[in-house]
Amino acid sequence: MSTTYLNTKSRGLTKTVAEFSKQDGQSNSEFREFIKEQVVEHRREGMDVFKSPRPGDDRNNE
DSSP states (O other), rough: EEEEEEEEOOOOOOOEEEEEEEEEEEOOHHHHHHHHHHHHHHHHHOOEEEEEEEEEETTTOO
């Protein structure tokens, strides 16, 4: 299952804002479009996020 993280970087630390997994029956192109929409929505709310295949530094120790 594919997981994508929306992270933000502040003071040299990367923090995970959201985590999304590809749903059963969802195509790769549908998942990519969904992630794009989420990035746009978070940026509208004032969060400078970027997508990443890895969690942020705050989640690496879990």
